[in-house]
Structure formats: C-alpha cells, structure tokens
Amino acid sequence: MLDLIHARLEGAFGRERLQRVNRAQVVVIGAGLLGGQLLQHLAMLQVRTLIVDPGTVEPENIGNQGLPADRVGEPKARVRVSQMRELNPSCPVRGFEVPIEELGLGVLADADLILTGLDGRASRLTVARYAQQLGVDWIDAAVDGSGERLLGTISWFRPGVEEQPCYGCRHDAESLARITREERRAPCASWRDPRLPDTPPTLTASPFGALVAGWQMTWALQALLGEEDQNVGHQLQIAASGRPRTRTVALHRRADCLFPHQTLGPLQRLDGDGVEELLVRAKRDLGTAPSALLFPGRSLAVGLGCSVCGATMDLVKLAAEVSDAEASCSCSPGAERTPVVLTDRIEGATLDRLRGRSWSALGIPAEDLVSAESGERRIHYLLPSRSEGEAR
Amino acid sequence: MSDDVMQVFRRRMMSVELQAVRSESDILRLSPDPTSGSPPRVLLGIFRELQYMEPRPDGAVHAVQRPLPFSLQLPADYCNCTDGSLQMRVARILTPIAHPNVGPGGIVCLGPRFRPATRLAPLLEHLHRICSSNLFAAESPLNPYAAELYRRHAEAIKGLHSAPLWKRPVVDRVRIVSAEGERRGER
Numbered sequence: 154m155l156d157l158i159h160a161r162l163e164g165a166f167g168r169e170r171l172q173r174v175n176r177a178q179v180v181v182i183g184a185g186l187l188g189g190q191l192l193q194h195l196a197m198l199q200v201r202t203l204i205v206d207p208g209t210v211e212p213e214n215i216g217n218q219g220l221p222a223d224r225v226g227e228p229k230a231r232v233r234v235s236q237m238r239e240l241n242p243s244c245p246v247r248g249f250e251v252p253i254e255e256l257g258l259g260v261l262a263d264a265d266l267i268l269t270g271l272d273g274r275a276s277r278l279t280v281a282r283y284a285q286q287l288g289v290d291w292i293d294a295a296v297d298g299s300g301e302r303l304l305g306t307i308s309w310f311r312p313g314v315e316e317q318p319c320y321g322c323r324h325d326a327e328s329l330a331r332i333t334r335e336e337r338r339a340p341c342a343s344w345r346d347p348r349l350p351d352t353p354p355t356l357t358a359s360p361f362g363a364l365v366a367g368w369q370m371t372w373a374l375q376a377l378l379g380e381e382d383q384n385v386g387h388q389l390q391i392a393a394s395g396r397p398r399t400r401t402v403a404l405h406r407r408a409d410c411l412f413p414h415q416t417l418g419p420l421q422r423l424d425g426d427g428v429e430e431l432l433v434r435a436k437r438d439l440g441t442a443p444s445a446l447l448f449p450g451r452s453l454a455v456g457l458g459c460s461v462c463g464a465t466m467d468l469v470k471l472a473a474e475v476s477d478a479e480a481s482c483s484c485s486p487g488a489e490r491t492p493v494v495l496t497d498r499i500e501g502a503t504l505d506r507l508r509g510r511s512w513s514a515l516g517i518p519a520e521d522l523v524s525a526e527s528g529e530r531r532i533h534y535l536l537p538s539r540s541e542g543e544a545r
Numbered sequence: 546m547s548d549d550v551m552q553v554f555r556r557r558m559m560s561v562e563l564q565a566v567r568s569e570s571d572i573l574r575l576s577p578d579p580t581s582g583s584p585p586r587v588l589l590g591i592f593r594e595l596q597y598m599e600p601r602p603d604g605a606v607h608a609v610q611r612p613l614p615f616s617l618q619l620p621a622d623y624c625n626c627t628d629g630s631l632q633m634r635v636a637r638i639l640t641p642i643a644h645p646n647v648g649p650g651g652i653v654c655l656g657p658r659f660r661p662a663t664r665l666a667p668l669l670e671h672l673h674r675i676c677s678s679n680l681f682a683a684e685s686p687l688n689p690y691a692a693e694l695y696r697r698h699a700e701a702i703k704g705l706h707s708a709p710l711w712k713r714p715v716v717d718r719v720r721i722v723s724a725e726g727e728r729r730g731e732r
C-alpha cells in the first residue's frame with residue numbers, strides 16, 4: 154500500500170523532486186483545523202515533520218478538526234503524531250506538547266519551512282521572531298474565527314532578506330501594542346505566569362478550513378521544491394461567503410519596521426547541560442570570558458524579596474518556574490516574595506554564581522537560545538536537547 | 546563586528562528618541578557610543594525633585610520631595626515581546642520607596658497598559674507618573690504593604706496629584722546620568 158502511494162507520488166512529482174520533499178523538515182505550529190489538514194498532506198508526502206501544540210483535544214474540536222472522539226482530553230500534538238503514523242508509518246514525525254513561547258529555538262533550527270495555523274496574533278509574534286532569528290521561510294494561514302464570515306489569508310514570509318516584508322512590517326507601534334495588550338494583558342502580581350489562557354476555539358466550518366489549508370500546502374510545496382517563489386512576500390486572500398473571490402497582494406516592507414530584519418547568523422550547539430560548559434566554550438570562542446549571558450525573550454528572576462519583612466533570598470530561575478513555596482514568605486500569612494530583579498540578562502557577580510548550575514535547574518527550556526556577550530561581540534548558542542515535553 | 550539583531554533595532558528605535566529628548570533640553574547629556582553610534586541599552590537617570598509618599602514609623606504618611614534615581618534596561622525583546630512580564634523587566638528605581646507597584650528590589654511594574662516598543666520620552670513620562678503616585682494599581686500590587694498604605698491614605702495620595710511639578714515636560718524633570726551599552730555590575 155505504501156509502495157503504491159510512493160509510486161503514485163513519484164509519478165506525480167518525479168523522483169528527484171519527491172526526494173527533495175522527503176528530505177525537507179517542516180514545522181507545523183498549531184494542530185487544530187488548519188494544522189490537522191496540513192499534517193495529512195505532510196504524512197502522505199512523507200515530509201519530516203515537527204508538530205507544536207500545547208492544547209488538548211476538546212469536545213468542541215470533534216466534528217470539525219478531524220480528531221477522534223475517543224481521544225478527548227489527550228494532548229493534541231500526541232494525537233496528531235499517531236494520526237500521521239497511521240497514515241504513513243514511514244513518515245518521521247515528532248510532537249511537542251508546549252506553547253511555542255516555551256519551545257527552545259533550537260528545536261526549529263533545522264527546519265526548512267514553518268507552517269502555522271494559530272488562533273492568536275500574539276503567538277504569531279513569537280513565530281515571527283523565531284523565523285527571523287533562524288532565517289527560515291514561514292507560511293502563515295489564518296481564518297476568521299468568528300464563524301460569521303468565510304475569510305482566510307495565507308502569507309508567505311522569507312526572513313533574512315533585508316528588502317522582504319516581515320510579519321512585524323504590517324504593525325506600527327500602536328497596532329503592536331493592541332495585540333500585546335488585548336491578548337496578553339497581565340496584572341503586575343502575575344509575574345510568574347504572565348500569559349493568558351488560549352483564545353476560544355475557531356468556529357470556522359471544516360470545509361473552508363480544508364480549502365485554506367490546501368492552498369497553504371500548495372505554497373508549502375512551492376517553498377520546499379524551491380521552484381517558484383513569486384508568492385514570497387505576498388498574501389493570498391480568500392473570501393468564500395457569497396460569490397467566492399480570491400486575490401493576491403504584495404505585503405509592504407515598512408521602512409521603519411520595529412522588528413529586526415537580520416537573522417542571528419550561525420548558532421553553536423552545546424553538548425552539556427552545565428552553565429560552566431557554556432562559559433568555557435564562550436571564553437574560547439570570544440577569546441575572552443563573556444561579560445554577560447542573554448536569554449532573548451525569557452524572563453529570569455534574580456533574587457526574591459519580601460515586601461513585608463524585607464528579607465531577600467538568593468535565587469536565579471526562569472520566572473515561570475519559581476514555585477509557590479519559593480514565592481511565599483513565612484514571616485506572615487499570605488506574605489509573598491517578588492523578584493528583586495527580573496531580567497533577560499545575567500552578568501557580573503550573578504553570572505559567577507551560576508557556575509556549577511545546570512540549565513534544567515534554572516528552568517531554561519531545552520535547546521533554548523543563549524547569547525554570550527563581550528563588548529560588541531555576541532555568539533549565539535543552543536542549549537542541549539532534553540526529552541521532556543515531547544510526545545511519544 | 547557583530548551585526549547583531551538586537552543592536553540594530555535598538556539603534557533604529559532609540560536613536561531618534563534620544564535625539565529628540567536631547568534637543569528638548571540641554572540638561573540631558575546623552576552620548577551614544579561614538580564608535581558604534583549605538584544608543585544605550587541601559588540608562589541611568591534621576592528624577593529631580595520628585596514628590597512621593599513616605600510612611601512614617603507612627604503609621605502616618607507624609608509627602609517628601611527628593612531626587613529619585615532609576616535605571617532603564619531595554620531587554621532583547623523590547624519591541625516584539627508577547628509576554629506580560631516585560632512590564633517588570635524595563636524599569637527599576639534605585640532608592641526604595643513605598644509604592645504598590647514597586648517591588649522590594651526596586652523593580653517597577655509599568656502596568657498592563659505599558660506596551661512593547663514604547664519610546665523613550667513616553668516611557669520616562671510613564672515612569673514619572675508611577676513614581677510620583679499619579680499612577681498606581683493597588684489591586685494587583687507587587688508590594689501589598691504599600692497597597693494597604695495607599696488605601697488607608699487615599700486622600701493624601703490624591704493631594705499629590707495636584708502637585709504642579711509633574712505637569713512640566715518630563716525633560717525638565719529628569720537628568721540622565723549615564724547611558725551605556727554595557728550594564729554595570731549589580732548594585
């Protein structure tokens with residue numbers, strides 16, 4: 154049966170082109186309505202695939218996302234992995250049951266293409282940052298989730314090319330602020346968990362989702378085959394209510410874009426989980442000991458202090474990983490400890506104190522990006538992989 | 546020379562603002578690094594004569610008028626941060642004050658209305674409004690003790706709002722002590 158599929162694909166694509174597709178690695182972020190459709194195609198085409206989705210299969214998903222009713226309550230990423238393996242056991246597929254924000258950049262570092270079918274715009278900002286840092290093509294699909302209209306868009310970004318539009322180019326400071334304000338509004342006291350719950354499930358009818366995802370997959374194949382790129386930097390708009398209309402518009406490159414248009418450049422992978430190992434390596438690479446370590450996009454608590462009794466406690470940890478016990482002070486009932494400093498940058502005496510610690514103990518995600526800095530020079534490292542958070 | 550991403554956009558972001566603030570007042574002596582032209586990642590400044598509430602040992606409060614030093618640090622994801630904790634990673638005051646939204650180490654929660662990519666002048670204005678008690682959120686405090694204090698002395702706090710000081714342009718009220726690409730060691 155699989156041979157038959159393969160023979161048919163080879164007939165359709167030609168041997169060499171099919172091999173090119175088979176060698177590629179694609180990341181699908183969001184395994185809902187759109188992602189589910191993409192994954193079917195990717196399984197059949199036998200593309201190496203990573204699936205990222207923090208959600209679980211909800212009763213609302215049954216009947217429009219192609220998810221089996223007997224797996225309600227299970228992580229979506231896990232269910233999609235088994236669906237793909239069922240469709241094509243030879244298709245290499247991995248799933249990650251975490252939000253994209255908590256995934257280390259290194260997980261995506263070998264990807265040739267990122268495909269997204271996400272609900273929120275805030276998550277797209279994170280994808281935009283990762284795609285930009287890595288210089289990986291990104292094709293984003295969006296459908297109007299209100300359930301009132303059949304509207305969809307597909308946008309193809311090519312980061313790392315200075316004159317190409319990026320996802321941020323469509324936003325000025327004001328609209329950017331609206332995104333982060335609407336979707337990630339968090340009061341001061343919630344420093345340990347600044348993220349809001351997911352947006353409500355998309356209500357779009359599955360036939361329209363399949364249409365949008367099918368079109369997205371067509372562009373994805375163009376990207377993987379590298380044969381056609383007239384759609385790079387363009388957006389396809391699909392309106393299916395009433396008389397169907399489509400149009401393709403060029404995305405605009407904003408001259409004063411607030412987002413960087415460069416990639417990070419070479420990324421060095423590390424083997425050991427110790428902070429010391431990075432410091433030694435960075436000293437060798439920089440020719441001098443790094444003066445600071447940077448954790449772009451991460452928020453680390455350095456020291457915790459109680460505002461009631463004034464006592465402080467020594468600690469360096471990813472803010473989201475600080476435990477309830479660590480955050481409460483025994484001086485009086487309900488007394489809370491808050492960070493003395495919250496930062497994405499560790500240096501000086503604090504940096505020295507981290508020698509001998511491990512990245513996992515600091516709560517930094519596996520394969521996360523850490524940059525070592527000395528003066529104007531920076532070298533970017535990817536922490537080693539660990540197995541947690543990955544669907545089996 | 547590293548063509549580092551963050552530096553490029555910080556340069557793009559902040560240089561215009563720094564120029565603008567500088568031209569408004571010659572009190573501000575800001576000097577971007579002459580070799581790289583790169584604007585500072587860390588800014589140390591002082592609010593000259595800031596009026597704020599101070600608790601007295603007897604439990605009462607009184608208004609004091611003092612200079613207040615602060616530091617601003619622009620994190621790597623200053624422009625495209627999607628994480629609410631950004632509001633607490635940017636500003637720190639270096640003299641402790643009792644304020645509901647100032648933590649024990651001086652970190653200032655800029656509040657949910659603070660946005661990524663806020664430019665320097667509005668950022669200074671916003672910070673000034675917080676430190677001078679014109680802006681506070683007692684319902685989600687970093688310092689519950691100060692929140693209680695603010696609740697108890699709501700009238701006195703309100704009295705501060707009318708202080709003429711904060712109505713002058715922010716550039717008249719702030720002195721930038723240093724602006725550096727490198728952050729100094731922890732205090």
Ligand SMILES: [Zn+2]
Binds near residue numbers: 323
């Ligand atoms: Zn852009």
Ligand SMILES: [Zn+2]
Binds near residue numbers: 462464483
């Ligand atoms: Zn205490």
